[in-house]
Amino acid sequence: MGASTPSSALDLDPVVRVRPLGDAGPVETASYRFALAEVQLWRRHLEEEGYVVLAGALTLEEVQRGKDLLWSDLESVHHISRDHPETWNKWRLSITGLDTSVVQDAGAWFVRSCPGVKKAFEEFWGSSDLIVSMDAQIFWRPWWIRSAWKPQTEPLHLDQNPFHKPNLETIQGMVPLLPVTKTTGGLQVVPRTHTASAKDALKEERPHLAYRGDWCPLMTAHQDSILLLASPGDLLLWDSRTIHGGLVGSGRAVAASAACPAAAAEAEAELARMAVTVAMVPRSRASEEVLRKRLEGFQKGLCFNHSPHEAGTSTGTLSSSHAKRHDFEQLTPEQRALL
16 A cells, blocks of 8 residues: 555565365354344353354444554554565564554554444443553464464463452453454464363462463463354454463465466465454543553553553563554544543
8 A cells, every 4th residue: 555566576485376275164153153232142152151252343344444544554664565465574573463563553443443342342341431452463464475474373371360360350352354264263262261160270280370470371272272263343252361362274275386476475465364452441440540551651652451451561461562652633532532
């Protein structure tokens, strides 16, 4: 978007034709996916299973607007071009795909403030006066074009220490702007691991977690983990006590050829994953000091974490990689209300 095509060719893997691997049935049939209006059903599933997917929290137009704004932000910060994947190689993206450079920019704020997203948290907390998280966004480049782009996700983990915070603290959320399939991968969760009995078992098995902060990596796989399939604009919600983590998909099958690898990249000008993290809690849970730090952090372009009422003080908070200054005037009234 606006950036010119560079003269140097990208060192791409020699691929030309790309086809998706078969995924399991359509996301519409997933038992954990509900309409936003089915409040009693999705709340029960979230409370009993520890996670839920809300279909179409964003409209198709909002999804497209969110993608366009995020790409504009990324192009400005990283000097890459959405339309030319050969430029993505110079994107200094972490191996996990977590990007803190556009946390306070227009794209992330647009998605956070979409009415459907706020409505879900209003229904859960029973309050309309909410503040929103300002956490890293997730971008995965299509590693079937260039194998060096393949992400490595964080291990299954908890974002809430079972010893220090045994009760409900936050409901975390994520809005994918691209399809989440077995080919791409995305968020995986372990059902019912938010329950008191599950936490008691975990504490007995891993007593060392008592000496950690909220970020509790478990460093092991779990046989009951499931990948949450989702459509663009869905809202994924999970209890912070639920074990979760990223899962890299199978990727796409490719037909190898040495002929014109750059052309293959041009034909595949789409990311594998683009997701905006979002969580909201009632403003009343934040102290005046936290609210002040949030305002200052916005102006400085700082990254916080999934707990809006803690101002990024818990472990697992990522440092910001971009020191762009921000002005309150760039926010809409609806967005300022969430700050």
